[in-house]
Amino acid sequence: MKSAEKVKSKGKAAVKKKPYLVGVDIGFGQTKWLSNHTVNPQVIPSAILAGARVPENKIFDFDTVDLNHLVVTTEEGTYFAGAQALEVPSSGSKRTQIRDRASDPLSRVLFHNGIGLSLPHEDGKYDVFVVTGLPNTDYDRSIKENLEAFLNRPFSVTYHLSKDRTITKEVNIIGVEVMRQPEGAVTYNQFAFDNEYFLMGSEHARHMVAVIDIGHFTTDFALFQKGVFVEDPMYSGSTVAVSEVYRLLEKKLILLFDEFGYSFEASDKDLDNIIRTGEVFYAGKTYDVSKQVEEASREVSSVIAKKVLDQWGNETNRLELIILSGGGAYVFSEYLREEFEKRRQQGFQVIEDPQFSNVLGFYMYGCIALAEKYGTEEVLSQYINQIFMGDDK
Numbered sequence: 001m002k003s004a005e006k007v008k009s010k011g012k013a014a015v016k017k018k019p020y021l022v023g024v025d026i027g028f029g030q031t032k033w034l035s036n037h038t039v040n041p042q043v044i045p046s047a048i049l050a051g052a053r054v055p056e057n058k059i060f061d062f063d064t065v066d067l068n069h070l071v072v073t074t075e076e077g078t079y080f081a082g083a084q085a086l087e088v089p090s091s092g093s094k095r096t097q098i099r100d101r102a103s104d105p106l107s108r109v110l111f112h113n114g115i116g117l118s119l120p121h122e123d124g125k126y127d128v129f130v131v132t133g134l135p136n137t138d139y140d141r142s143i144k145e146n147l148e149a150f151l152n153r154p155f156s157v158t159y160h161l162s163k164d165r166t167i168t169k170e171v172n173i174i175g176v177e178v179m180r181q182p183e184g185a186v187t188y189n190q191f192a193f194d195n196e197y198f199l200m201g202s203e204h205a206r207h208m209v210a211v212i213d214i215g216h217f218t219t220d221f222a223l224f225q226k227g228v229f230v231e232d233p234m235y236s237g238s239t240v241a242v243s244e245v246y247r248l249l250e251k252k253l254i255l256l257f258d259e260f261g262y263s264f265e266a267s268d269k270d271l272d273n274i275i276r277t278g279e280v281f282y283a284g285k286t287y288d289v290s291k292q293v294e295e296a297s298r299e300v301s302s303v304i305a306k307k308v309l310d311q312w313g314n315e316t317n318r319l320e321l322i323i324l325s326g327g328g329a330y331v332f333s334e335y336l337r338e339e340f341e342k343r344r345q346q347g348f349q350v351i352e353d354p355q356f357s358n359v360l361g362f363y364m365y366g367c368i369a370l371a372e373k374y375g376t377e378e379v380l381s382q383y384i385n386q387i388f389m390g391d392d393k
Contacts, residue, residue, distance in 0.1 A: 029216025184361030
């Protein structure tokens with residue numbers, strides 16, 4: 001990421017046809033996307049179930065793509081996706097934990113589905129520029145190279161609207177950028193677009209900033225100077241995240257329901273709901289399990305705080321801001337704040353829109369990349385103004 005120095009906007013001749021710009025965050029818990037078509041970020045669970053058949057009943061009949069009823073066909077086969085996958089009874093988890101995303105059929109479907117959902121819901125051929133991210137521990141490995149090679153291939157994705165009707169999108173990839181996961185959050189937090197200067201430091205910009213980005217499977221942390229990633233491996237890494245809370249919570253719930261005389265095994269859907277509500281409906285009754293959620297969340301928060309502060313060492317005393325971002329922020333924000341206060345660390349804040357902070361940053365980075373090709377005036381007009389600079393933004 002370039003520094004936040006003001007750069008005068010320079011326009012180029014208009015290009016008749018622009019590609020779609022897609023920021024896509026394929027987390028192990030949730031899939032988020034933003035494009036110049038969707039305008040606003042969107043999200044579904046990162047759940048996939050193979051071997052899907054298109055329902056033949058009249059209830060499965062939609063005029064357009066319905067995010068709650070996704071049946072998707074790619075070169076990998078036909079799958080239930082998102083909330084639909086969680087609804088279908090089956091044994092085992094419907095979320096992958098394979099780190100090498102390009103080698104994993106479920107991850108490949110997640111990426112193609114996420115990109116496809118960011119495009120107009122009609123048959124057609126689409127040129128697309130994609131920006132996404134990887135956990136810190138995967139970025140400097142062949143995992144990144146494999147993902148770039150996979151994402152650069154053209155593909156098609158078909159959405160089933162009913163037994164007989166579909167929408168097929170033929171996607172031609174014209175460019176790919178893969179970032180470190182925390183770079184998305186810091187780009188969104190530290191930079192802003194401007195009609196005169198194009199890219200500027202935001203009101204939140206600081207010289208030395210730390211990011212703790214909490215996802216479903218990994219918590220990524222890093223230090224940034226003037227918005228630029230500090231390359232020293234001492235100051236960045238990954239540790240446990242929401243999935244560890246799920247693991248601890250499963251054990252606590254088994255013990256709790258055993259006291260009630262029930263055998264209880266929480267599904268992915270159960271745990272998603274329990275984490276958010278602190279309740280579970282089982283055997284005809286609603287149980288308050290907020291105590292178990294808090295206990296598990298506090299345990300994992302302590303692990304995260306110790307890991308990041310031990311690794312940052314004395315650099316924590318130079319930090320002007322510690323940003324908490326990611327879809328897991330709602331689970332840990334309260335408890336991590338307490339952990340940092342106990343350790344006398346100041347400047348801790350939850351980023352605006354933590355669930356979407358990375359995908360917003362990915363999209364912003366894509367705008368900067370496209371400006372080199374099309375010019376800042378065209379990028380402001382086609383990709384930026386409607387998303388970042390409207391009256392309600």
